[in-house]
Amino acid sequence: MKLLKALVPISYVISILFIGCSDKQDFDQYEDLSITPTYEAAILYIETPESFINAITGVDIVTQNFNFDAFATDIFANRVIDGVITYEVENTTSKELEITVEFTDDGDNVLDTEVFTIQAAPTAIDRREIQYGDGGRPIDIITNTSNFRVTARNNGDNSSTSNIDDAKITLKSSAKFRLRLK
Numbered sequence: 001m002k003l004l005k006a007l008v009p010i011s012y013v014i015s016i017l018f019i020g021c022s023d024k025q026d027f028d029q030y031e032d033l034s035i036t037p038t039y040e041a042a043i044l045y046i047e048t049p050e051s052f053i054n055a056i057t058g059v060d061i062v063t064q065n066f067n068f069d070a071f072a073t074d075i076f077a078n079r080v081i082d083g084v085i086t087y088e089v090e091n092t093t094s095k096e097l098e099i100t101v102e103f104t105d106d107g108d109n110v111l112d113t114e115v116f117t118i119q120a121a122p123t124a125i126d127r128r129e130i131q132y133g134d135g136g137r138p139i140d141i142i143t144n145t146s147n148f149r150v151t152a153r154n155n156g157d158n159s160s161t162s163n164i165d166d167a168k169i170t171l172k173s174s175a176k177f178r179l180r181l182k
Contacts, residue, residue: 036081040176043068043085044101044148050093050167054158065104066148076179077143082133083177089126091118092164095156099171102149103141110149112141118169121162132177142177 044066056062070076091097096119103112116126133139150171161167 035181036178037181038176038178040174041070043173043175044150044171045173046150046169046171048152048169050095050162050169053093053095053154053169054161056154057158060154061151063149063151066150067146068148069146071142071145076177079179079181080133080139080143081178081180082131082136082139083142083175084132084136085130085173085175087114087116087126087128087130088170088172089116089118090170091123092121092162092167093169094120094160094162094167095154095169096120097169098153098155099169100149100151100153101171101173102151103145104147104149105144106146108147111144112137116171120156121164121167 046064071080087101089099097117099116099118101114101116102110104110114128114130118126130137132142152169
């Protein structure tokens with residue numbers, strides 16, 4: 001009789017375990033999975049001391065091309081959804097400057113342009129966020145970019161010097177984009 005009393009609760013617990021813990025597993029969930037990670041990286045960092053600007057005489061424009069094929073790679077270009085490029089420009093020089101950043105394709109065609117007009121120091125940091133994709137500029141600009149062309153124009157003189165130690169112009173940019181994984 002004691003054995004029968006012990007078997008009843010054990011069989012009851014075993015029955016609940018079989019009934020309560022068994023669900024049909026769905027391994028086709030991958031088809032419904034939507035993953036959109038965000039990637040962030042630096043793009044440009046340019047720093048030019050005031051002494052270099054003063055050393056350039058007779059020319060008020062300096063242009064430099066930077067190859068940047070990261071946007072054009074298939075793994076990025078075919079999966080990018082949208083994103084933002086952030087620029088920060090700081091001027092501690094005594095110069096009024098104009099900086100132009102152009103996005104160009106393989107054929108050197110200009111796809112997009114951002115212009116910064118910077119007053120002589122002291123100035124606040126000019127920070128801009130440019131949206132690409134949903135609600136912003138066309139994402140095709142990003143996927144077709146293979147170079148950046150940065151042009152700086154000295155709208156000041158070549159002799160004045162800032163009273164700030166280590167006076168320079170600094171341009172920084174970074175990008176943050178969302179990609180589709182599948």
